[in-house]
Amino acid sequence: MKTVERQGESIIEKAKKEADKIKRESLFETKEELNKLKIDVDKEIKEKKNEVKESEDRLLQREKNLDKRDEIMQNREKGLEEREKNLLNKQDEIQEIKNKTEEIKREQLEELERISGFTKEQAKESIMKIVEESNPRQYARLHYKHKKITHVSRCRTIKNTCPFTMQHKVFYLLGKKFLSACQSYGRKEETSQQG
Numbered sequence: 001m002k003t004v005e006r007q008g009e010s011i012i013e014k015a016k017k018e019a020d021k022i023k024r025e026s027l028f029e030t031k032e033e034l035n036k037l038k039i040d041v042d043k044e045i046k047e048k049k050n051e052v053k054e055s056e057d058r059l060l061q062r063e064k065n066l067d068k069r070d071e072i073m074q075n076r077e078k079g080l081e082e083r084e085k086n087l088l089n090k091q092d093e094i095q096e097i098k099n100k101t102e103e104i105k106r107e108q109l110e111e112l113e114r115i116s117g118f119t120k121e122q123a124k125e126s127i128m129k130i131v132e133e134s135n136p137r138q139y140a141r142l143h144y145k146h147k148k149i150t151h152v153s154r155c156r157t158i159k160n161t162c163p164f165t166m167q168h169k170v171f172y173l174l175g176k177k178f179l180s181a182c183q184s185y186g187r188k189e190e191t192s193q194q195g
Contacts, residue, residue, distance in 0.1 A: 113119055118126060 109120060113123075
């Protein structure tokens, strides 16, 4: 019986040793699997973190690009507003100059009428009469030029050019013709008085 007991104890001891060995191997395998699993999980987490970081970087870059575009658009808007303001100021200046020019023109015409004692129409008629009487051919030429200048003046007035310059030319030409007509008329008077 003692031998059977010893054999039983020996079998139990062997079984315990075998169980411990299996337990240790099992623990070792489990630890290895856990280790591998941990490495895989860490690797996956790291990859996900990198993806998230890249996404964040892309979003930040997009945000910066949008900010730059917004800044560029704001600068363009400011530039356009400034240009518009400058254009309005220039228009005001041009209108002011135009008004001053019209005022000066009106004052000069009034002064001319006051000095000559004629209105604009009376002066024109008087000059034309003198020229017609002194030299009919010259009158026809002057009448033709006057019509031509008046036509050009109207065209330019329509195109918003300053009519003052055209009227100035008309008065200049009429004055020139008036002086030459007066001189030739004066000579005729002298020759008729001498003869």
